[in-house]
Amino acid sequence: MIRNYFKIAWRSLQKNKLQTFINLLGLTVGTVCCLSILIYVMAQFGYEKQFKNSNSIYRITTTVTSDGIGTQVSAGSSPPIAFALKEDYPEVKEVCRVVYFGEGNNGLLRATGSDKAYYEPRGYIADSTFFKLFNYPFLEGKPEGALNAPNAVVLSKSLAMKIFGNEKALGKTLVLGSGEGQQTLTIKGVFKDDFGKSHLNPNYILTMNSNGVGSFVRSVQNFATQNFALTYVKLITGANVGGLQKKLPVFLQRHGAADLAAVGFEKSLSLQKVSDIHLYSKGIRSQIDKISDINYLYLLLILALFIQLVACINFINLSTARANKRAKEIGVRKAIGADKGDLIRQFLGESVLLSLFASVLSLPLTALALPFVNELTQGAIGYSNIFSWPILVTLLGLGILTGLIAGLYPALILSSIKPVKVLKSSVNLNIGNGYLRKGLVVFQFVVSIGLISSVIIISQQVRHSQKMDMGFNKDNLIAIRLGTETDLRNFNSLATQFSSIKGVAEVSGSNNYPSELILGDLGMHLPGKNPTHLTLVHYTGVSPNYFNTVGTKLLVGRDLRSNDSIQVVVNKATLDAFNIPLDKAIGSILVQANEGSSTNHELVGVAEDYHFASLKEEIAPMLIFNETSPGWIILKANTNNYKNLLNDLERSWKNINANTPFVFNFVDKEVEKLYAEEKRLGKISVVFTSLAILISCLGLFGLVSFVAEQKKKEIGIRKVLGASVQNMVRLLTKDFVRLVGIAFIIAAPLAYVVMQKWLQDFPYRITIEWWVFLIAGGAALLITLLTVSFQAIKAAIANPVKSLRTE
Structure with a gap:
């Protein structure tokens, strides 16, 4: 029986080729969009699941509230917290600290005896307990005790292959850094770095039992400040997580009451499950790797749902539009014994068959579109993600569900036709004026107007971010990395040589290039105030x-000089935080608290505010001191031939620093990263809005075809009585204009509320103007009229004799 249903369904689809093609196109486009979003969203889940007992591993997050910055939540915590927790609470089985200073602080590595050096990112410094919490598989060596010995290091497989090729790396030595500060490291293991999805993506891990940063971390005993260490705890099986969370305030007071009182912060600790880090870390600063946002994924899923619903509505519109052509078939089948259930199953079979066919087509189309999807979402989706069992099962379910939703209404309508009326040629389905049908069309218009409005607002915010005064001139700025002690000592020589190169206008140095995130902070107060x-x-x-090099204006005072010691320049936000008038700023003193001691800083200049963090954060107070060994050379270029300029710069670099790579950044490219997320969202919105509108146009085409079919004889009579083509077009389009108006009234306030909430994340945001929604409504109306007019004009100019000859 089922086979017979599908056989009849296949024949019916072949018979109505145009309708089948339009339906198939709409469902396929909708399914490709939906599938692309589903694959991306599903790829964001399953993080940290590869680690044994990952549900028992938590990260300690820190919330600090203070004057000047308000409340901030950080992924880091004070270094001594980790082992104090293990000592105090038996439910804490193991702890580990990880220190990571960001992508910009790449370590210079080379094999001992080799002149070939590499700046390698994602270098971690971790306690010897790291592999007790995170069980990375080892390809060389063993994880047990790998980080116990001083100056021990373990490498990822990728890094080991890069440095040593196919040779065994175990037991060999590496040199980290150069000059007096360089360290010789012994390789104690090589781990598999494609182990699974994780917020931890180390390229190499250096033991905490080492000099430099390791020594510093081990020496810190303050429980209030220095919240830079990522602290992980592994709990015993069955531990009461909520109970431990309630103990943390008492723990912090027991160990850090004096430290907290000295700095005047309000500080609290929280447990965050490690498997929640990737999706539930919005607003948490100092992340070790790129994270996602569960709300953003929900938004994408809602978008996918809307697009799929629009495709279903098209199917409904087109199926009912051709109902009259199937009326006699239905009448005959009912007359020879088919009941309503048989007909419903047949029509559902047609819609499910078509939907499944669209699902099958969507797989290779999605695979072809995969590079574009990855570029659009900045994801790393592979073909294995598309052809995985979860996706295939989901796609099968989606195809069946879409077919049932799309086919149910037409099936109920068509199966309700009375055979007597059909066989007498007097059938009138009268479904064109139904509230459900109009409601579906209004829904399409609401989606279209809402998406168009959102695209305009997102584009405005991105342009606002791009044109916003950053407080410095990002154009033509080049930042050159000074990554070793040798480079730092050679700063003055390099700056002098670079200044003489043609095309270099200005040269200076900085510990952070413009727009780079600055994490370091100091607790400060005014003289005579409560410390x-x-x-x-x-x-x-x-x-x-x-300041002259980067184009940051000094509002009052002077630039820093090479002999300045306690003299500093601050930004305008610092004056605001301490309520210092601009005209009284020069000569003012700020006192830095140093755990019982203090240091005075004299203000000699005030710079305008400039951005050094995400554009979603307000500009914070900033103190700038004289640095004799900056980490970056910042130069202002004045040339159109950057290729020659960079060649000349590298040649001068090699003359002085022959054994270190020449690494540079264009600052304007780095600035773009500050609003990359918004640009990505804007692109995604434009693409999927365009596709949703395309699918809606197919539905409108089907709907006007139905209306023209229903009013064929009315149009013929009106033409015989003298009505013009313009009158006929107006007759067929006025209902759609009314529906667009209703949709506009619904969509405008909805879009305003949603986008107003989205803009709340931006301290520097646009104001939503009324004309945005007017443009969106006008665009929807224009698209509708263009879509409808083609079929309306075709019906209006048809020969009335053909429509009236049967009367």
């Missing part, structure tokens, strides 16, 4: 001529 009530002020060092 326990501090304001957090970020800090960085620059060399003379920095």
Whole structure:
């Protein structure tokens, strides 16, 4: 019986080729969009699941509230917290600290005896317990004790292959850094770095039992400040997580009451399940790797649902539009014994068959579109993600569900036709004026107007971010990395040589290039004020001529000089935080609290505010001191031939630093990363909005075909009585204009509320203007009229004799 249903369904689809093609096109486009979104969203789940007992591993997050910065949540915590937790609470089975200073602080690595060096990102410094929490498979060596010995290091397989090729890396030595500060590291293992999805993606891991940063971390005993260590705890089986969370305030007071009182912060600790880090870390600073946002994924899923619903509505519209052509078939089948259930199953079979066919077509089309999808979402989706069992099962379910949803209404309508009326040629389905049908069309218009409005607003915000005054001139700025102690010592020589190169206008130095995130902060207060009530002020060092080089204006005072020691420049936000008037700023003193001691800083200049973090964060107080050994050379170029300029710069670099790579960044490209997420969302919105409108146009085409079919004889009579083509077109389009108006009234406030909420994440945001929605409604109306007019004009100019000859 089922086979017979599908056989009849296949014949019917072949018979109505145009309708089948339009339906298939709409369902296929909708399914490709839906499938692409589903694959991306599903790829964001399943993080950390590869680690044994991952549900028992938690990260300690820190919330700090202070004057000047308000409340901030950080992924890091103070270094001594980890082992104090293990000592105090038996439910804490194991702990580990990881220190990571970001992509910009790449370590210079080379094999001992080799002149070939590499700046390698994702270098971690971790306690020897790291592999007790995170069981990375080892390809060389063993994880047990791999990080116990001083200066031990383990490498990822990728890095080991890069440095040693196919040779065994175990037991060999590496040199980290150069000059007096270089360290010789012994390789104790090579781990598999494609182990699974994780927020931890180490390229190499250096033991905490090492000099430099490791020594510093081990020496820190303050429980209030230095919240830079990522602290992980592994709990015993069956531990009461909620109970441990309630103990943390008491723990912090027991160990850090004096430290907290000294700095005047309000601080709290929280447990975050490691498997939640990737999706539930919105607003948490100092992340070790790129994260996603569960709300963003929900938004994408809603978008996918809307697009699929629009495709289903098209199917309904087109199926009912051709109902009259199947009326006699239905009448005959009912007359020879077919009941309503048989007909419903047949029509559902047709829709499910077509939907499944669209699902099958969507697989290779999605695979072909995969590079574009990855570029659009900045994802790393592979073909294995598309042809995985979860996706295939989901796609099968989606195909069946879409077919049932799309085919149910037409099946109920068509199966309700009375055979007597059909066989007498007096059938009138009268479904064109139904509220459900109009409601479906209004829904399409609401989606279209809402998406168009959203695209306009997102585009406006992105343009606003791009054109916003960053507080410095990003154009023609080049930042050159000084990654070793040798490079730092050679700063003055390099700056002098670079200044003489044609095409270089200005040269200076900085510990952070413009727009780079600055994490370091100091607790400060005004002289004579309570030293326990501090304001957090970020800090960085620059060399003379920095502000002139980057184009940051000094509002009052002077630039830093090479002999400055306690003299500093602050930004305008610092004055606001301490309520210092601009005209009284020069000569003012800020006191830095140093755990019982203090350091005075004299203000000699005030710079305009400039961005050094995400554009979703307000500009924080900043203190800039004189730095004799900056981490970056910042130069202003004045040339159109960057190829020659970079060649000349590298040649000068090699003359002085022969054994270190020449690494540079174009600052304008780095600035773009500050609003990359918004640009990506804008592109996604434009693409899927265009596809949703395309699918809606197919539905409108089907709907106007139905209306023209229903009013064929009315049009013929009106033409015989003298009506013009314009009158006929107006007759067929006026209902759609009314539906667009209703949709506009619904969509505009909905889009306003949603986009207003989205804009709340931006401290520097646009104001939503009324004309945005007017443009969106006008665009929807224009698209509708263009779609409808083709079929309306075709019906209006048809020969009335053909439509009236049977009367």
